[in-house]
Amino acid sequence: MMTIDDDYVNKKHNETEQLALVDLTKLMNGLNMGTLSAFLYLIFVTHLFAINGGDAATPSQPPQQMLATGGFQSDRLQQAYKVIQAFKKKVTYDPKNITKTWVGKNICRDYKGFVCDIVPDLNKTTVAGVNFNGNRFNGPSLTLTELILGLRDLAFFHANSNNFTGTIPKNISQIRYLMELDLSNNNFSGRFPYEILHAKKLVFLDFRFNTFLGVVPPQVFLLQLDLLFINNNNFRQRISKYLGFTPALFLTLANNKFVGEIPRSIGRAANTLQEVLFLNNKLSGCMPYELGLLKKSTVLDVGFNNLTGPIPHSFQCLRKMELLNLARNRFYNEIPEAVCSLPGLTNFTASYNYFTQVGPQCRKLIKSGVLNVNRNCILGLPNQRSQADCARFFANLPTCRRAKSMHYVPCSNGNSGNQLETSDLETTPAPAPAPLGRSYGALTPH
Template identity: 50%
Template sequence: MQMIIFIFKLIVLVTFLVDRSVGGITSILDDPLKAIEDELDGLTFIDQRLAIVYPLIKNFKNTITSDPLNITGSWVGSDICSYKGFYCDNPPNNLTATTLASIDFNGFQLTAPSLDGFLDQLPDLALFHANSNFFSGTISSNIAKLPYLYEFDISNNLFTGPFPNSILAMNSLSFLDMRFNLFAGSIPPQLFTKDLDILFINNNNFIQKLAEILGNSHILYLTLANNKFFGSIPHSIAKYLSGTSEVLLLNNMLSGCLPYELGLLKDTVVFDAGNNLLTGPIPYSMGCLKKAEVINFAGNMLYGVVPEVVCAMGNLANLSLSDNYFIQAGPICRGLIKKGVLDVTKNCIPGLPGQRSMVECVAFFAKPRYCSYMHAYHYLPCWLPGFSDSLTELAPAPF
């Protein structure tokens, strides 16, 4: 199907060029450029920087094969700053000049076979947002030459190929959104050492061991969901993501037991590792996540007691533990069930509705279950009134 679409796009582009030609192969190739040159002769720009990008925009416009909202209908004349999706400002190196500073194509539904020769040639661009279009191809290595680009959003498109390593050389980048594309392969670990605030790479085809990519980072919002990351959640996660507010790992292939160090993610508000292959009990240390509002471990193979200390977290608005194998929930947790905060359906908890059948539960526990460092699961790395006396002892990470 992709090959058919590609051939169709190619036919449309060639037909467009032939219609404008005056004869011969040479005219097919030269006519669009000559037309742009003729236009430039009759146009006046408020700044030479805009005159430089004008041919780039026109060339890109000629590659667009579908524009259902007639966005490009406004891309006419010398007033580039009034084009839909284009925004002008003063460049950092000349506050009296006017240049094309940002592009916002979000939701335009434009179709083009590539951004090469356009995006990577805009010298003063600081922001590029192109969510929900039909752009395809790969990302040019020349994008690393854009010195001011700090927000790069190409989410919900049709880009393919491996992770574009040129992004690693973008020193100003703080926002990277590559969600909902067709990127595949592995992610260079250097990505996590960049000074990124936001990293969204969910809904691609990345496949890699999670422990191989996490590194010391400043990321506030991290979304790795809906890929094929595998392996256990590393004990070093608290070191690498100590300041991260949202961690989304759902719908991957993560396995192994939950590390005690999850309770050291002191700034985490949302932690979602639903629909993986995780097993073992929930560490009591997670009761120390004082900022946590949403925790999701639904759709795994966790078991044991739902820790009361976790249910007692003051800011908790949603605790999803459905579709696991927990066997007990105490009074505090049952209070959250009544409030609709805690979901423990499809577990093995006697006396609660919507649980697994006895056959399912017996079959699960018939196989030996074991996690390393089991003695660590009842340790608390913080002081919590009413709980410290009932637990083994207060302690830092016991390793």
């Protein structure tokens, strides 16, 4: 039987799912992440208003209860007041004068950056959300442990573009309703915050633009996230073979120091992954044919790496692909006509590679400006590499370990030339559980 707590979680989870699925592709087109976060926040607040009969900020309370809690609407808000006032003393730089509104006992009505709602199992008003995005708070010891652990009923905590430092609270899993955590563009450093692996209700996780380093634990790809942004840090490792276990719709690993091949398990995300950015890492080897299984993806960016080989024939199965970036790698051979014929393709960048041939359909895309093939080895086209440069490359041509898979077309109905051996199929088992928009908007810090 579903508990009242389950209702509360499901209510907010359904809201978050709606935000993630509300055609985020269109929503984030042309928006920076600060604008997006503000939009999500406004939608979230509107939802809270609806839950509480049109006024989430000032839910009514019986007079006797107000007296019993020292003039606060509930004992949860009475406790929140102490936590907020203690945090206020740590903020020594507040260019927007946000903290000046943190005065008095009516937190829900007056305090900028805090959102209230009713905790169902307690039937008490509480602080349900924090939005500090873009506030640029600073202070000599601006940590968030006391604040986030003190506000025990948080469903979301957004703090993009501030100067928080220190570490993620070890007991963050005690925040039983926490679904969204945005700590991007702050001053967090050190290893990946393993503590977050225990926050099992998260659907939105954003750590971009910090200085985390080392490795990303494979268990992060088991979290039931809709959005995972860890770009612009200093992660240096092979990408976990469990990458494809993530249910995320939007995945951004760009601007780190990931090495090695793209994991073949990426094909496991065929029914969920919509946008994935591997941009600007140190990835190598050939692209796995499993990328062609991403039938719901509209964005795939592997630009600025050391990848090589031909474009897998499976890419012709990416029927929803809109933006495909292969620029500045070491790809070669022809650009398949079937890829140039994808119905939704509006931006295809293949510049600074070693492609040698394009057919009539690809030439149409070049003429229309959809396809960029500058600095390749295609005879008869302008702005290509020198003959000597091309000759040097093909004299030591890289090869693919699984060359047969480059010809596999998983969406084909025929049986000729597209069958793989059993040894070519992905059989990675799931990792052990952890112990005890648009994605391009994530490439700007705000």
